[in-house]
Amino acid sequence: MHRHPAKSGPHPDKWGASPPIINDIKEFIARAGEPGCLRLAWISGPAGAGKTCIQRSVAEECLAGTILGGSFFFGRDSGRDIADGLIATLAHQFCSAVPGFREAVLRKIALDISIFSKSLLVQLQRLIFDPLEDIGEPHEWIQPKVVIVDGLDECRDTAQRKQAIHLLHALTQHSTFPFCVIVSSRPELDILTTFAEEPVQPDMRRFLLYRYDSDEDILFYLVEEFLRIRKTHPAGHTLPATWPTREVLEMLVKMASGQFIFISTIVNYVGNGNRHPGTLLTNVLSAISTPKRPVAALPSPFADLDALYTQILSVSSIDRLLLRLVLHAIPEIWRIVETNSLLTESGGPELGPSPLMLDTFFGLLPGTTNIILSQLSALIHVPNQHQTETHGPAYIRFYHKSMEDYLKAPERSGDLFQSEGDTVAQFTIAAIQNLQRWSHTLGSPSGDCGAAFGALYLCLRFTWAHIPTQYDLTISELEAATDAKLENILRFDFTILLGWILLYGRRLWSQPNDMLNHLKPQNTSLKGLRNRWLRPISKGVKILHTCDPIALPAPEDKVSTVM
Known part of the structure; x- marks a missing residue:
């Protein structure tokens, strides 16, 4: 069993300070414990729209509120692009989140030490459902608890993606499972089709990122990340409390045009510990204000992102x-x-x-x-x-x-x-x-x-x-x-x-x-x-x-x- 933890990301001080989509997810989580309410959610949006940032924020807030049951973050790197460890990882995390679960699941493993080589469906029954049934009535811990699964589209096997959706749906429908599940991914055709079909569709709520004001989310993200840079960067103490100014933040939000990838690239570049963040931010502002076009052409929707890439790749010391x-x-x-x-x-x-x-x-x-x-x-x-x-x-x-x-x-x-x-x-x-x-x-x-x-x-x-x-x-x-x-x-x-x-x-x-x-x-x-x-x-x-x-x-x- 292994963990797929959320990496560091924007972390609002309290739910009330969060962007609208996180407030809506908060409401969904709060109501998930009520009879007849939906307990499966899907956050969908294109690449670079900020899905992982949202999931990491939700995970950190749930962890702070002691309602995070478990999380699984798919990724492109080897080992995180398959669903083989999904159930075992969640079962491992439930050992800390659910009183009595550790002892119950260890008894099940002792009965069949080959369980981790069995199918995911068998693992679901023996590593999660059976231990929960052995615990009996949850009593005091039947508060809304959350399971987060991010980046499902990064799972390279489409058959595994479909199976993962059906397994997560089965989790939310089982009487002994006191959690809601929040999945995020790009709207790939196979994922979209699976969520739209019976029996999943009637039991699922979809959060469409394009319906939200992404500018507000991006501004929130920038404020949090630049604050983190001021606190943690070796030269952060030399930056004034007003850095960067409101005008700079608003210009970056406008330049992003809803693309989180543009903003996250800027944050990664400015946060580089080897150079002064003030200098690096000045470089960014100069690049996107007067981009150098390699070839004269009509304005491109990627012009600002291209200018940023060109700036970062223009390293004179490299052949x-x-x-x-x-x-x-x-x-x-x-x-x-x-x-x-x-x-x-x-x-x-x-x-x-x-x-x-x-x-x-x-x-x-x-x-x-x-x-x-x-x-x-x-x-x-x-x-x-x-x-x-x-x-x-x-x-x-x-x-x-x-x-x-x-x-x-x-x-x-x-x-x-x-x-x-x-x-x-x-x-x-x-x-x-x-x-x-x-x-x-x-x-x-x-x-x-x-x-x-x-x-x-x-x-x-x-x-x-x-x-x-x-x-x-x-x-x-x-x-x-x-x-x-x-x-x-x-x-x-x-x-x-x-x-x-x-x-x-x-x-x-x-x-x-x-x-x-x-x-x-x-x-x-x-x-x-x-x-x-x-x-x-x-x-x-x-x-x-x-x-x-x-x-x-x-x-x-x-x-x-x-x-």
């Missing part, structure tokens, strides 16, 4: 070519490892975009990626050395998808723009170089993540057709590559990749020979690529199909997977 390489590499690596997670559940080498992974794959000096990203913490999560040493590999992520959208548009990102074709060619050449180097050593994937990712990349990008993924992994972009890049690619001996699959395919796929059934070269107008690269693989596949998978070398060690 722009290396910065562009790393920025475009991050989402490309995630596309590959997340696609592979659809194909296998086996453990494998750690291939997510860690600083070590990027340095190794692109042949950079150790520490280069950390240096490049060291001043971009307002936009990008970069694991520090302590996290890596104590918790194993951690991965680089953009805080918001708008960053990737910015990089994909030349009129927005200027010299940091890179076409998808250039990215694919860059990765393909790096994959080839890593596999060619590997062919001289035949090293294990656990000691050569560059070759392991190179093999995975070439398989997914070039030889697996019709993969059920949200990403477009076709190779049509290579048709615009330069002759020199294509020649480097066409010279590669594809049998090296087949050799890697033969030796270590089990490290990427639980049934490597079964996976080879999907190895079907993609269509391409590049005759050289078809004749010299893709067609020969069909012969190699036939040979590999004759191999007994039991005879393949087993992994030397069990390595956790990013997938």
Whole structure:
């Protein structure tokens, strides 16, 4: 069992000081204990609308009022993008929130220690409903208690998202469960459909963020966060109590146009402990007042956000070519490892975009990626050395998808723009170089993540057709590559990749020979690529199909997977 706690966020001193939506949620919680009232709520709104900020505020207020039963915050990082631990986490938190629950649930676990490997539905019955029934009448603790589940859309498996909604609905309908449940997510089609269907829809209240005055919420958030910076920043004592002025706050609210992502990026940037917050706020105000457009164009709805991104990314001490390489590499690596997670559940080498992974794959000096990203913490999560040493590999992520959208548009990102074709060619050449180097050593994937990712990349990008993924992994972009890049690619001996699959395919796929059934070269107008690269693989596949998978070398060690 493990916790998914709410991170720090805006924390009003009392309910009455909160924005309107939190006041409405407060009223919903207060009435949830009354007979016949709804006990399931869904907060829905687009990306960047402030859903997580709202949930964190509610969680902190409920915790202060001793009515928080439990919370589960989904996230994009590995381990928080699945629902496997949802019920166990809530049961663990109920041990502190519900008198007598700890003893009751421990008795259930003692009867079946394999319970955590059972289905979520079985866990719901045995870890929550059965212990609550054993406790009997709740008596004094039957006050409105709250369970918060945030970021359901971050759960990557749509089937798990649907199951989670039905489980949470079942919780609120059970006679022994004295809690209300508040879920937040983007209105993804599968989530929207599940909430709109029987039996969930009649028992659920929906909070639509667009119906609220987001300007008031954003102003409230800014006041709280700038107060926190004045109190906690090393230079905070030098800031006057009137910093920032009311005029500055109102200008920021106007510039945000309802986008919490714009405001949270500013707060992250200004709160950077390495520089004076007053100077950083001045930089922000200058950037959004006189934005430098990379390309002359009509006014863009993202102009202010783009100006902020451009300001933060304009670090003179960083090599722009290396910065562009790393920025475009991050989402490309995630596309590959997340696609592979659809194909296998086996453990494998750690291939997510860690600083070590990027340095190794692109042949950079150790520490280069950390240096490049060291001043971009307002936009990008970069694991520090302590996290890596104590918790194993951690991965680089953009805080918001708008960053990737910015990089994909030349009129927005200027010299940091890179076409998808250039990215694919860059990765393909790096994959080839890593596999060619590997062919001289035949090293294990656990000691050569560059070759392991190179093999995975070439398989997914070039030889697996019709993969059920949200990403477009076709190779049509290579048709615009330069002759020199294509020649480097066409010279590669594809049998090296087949050799890697033969030796270590089990490290990427639980049934490597079964996976080879999907190895079907993609269509391409590049005759050289078809004749010299893709067609020969069909012969190699036939040979590999004759191999007994039991005879393949087993992994030397069990390595956790990013997938």
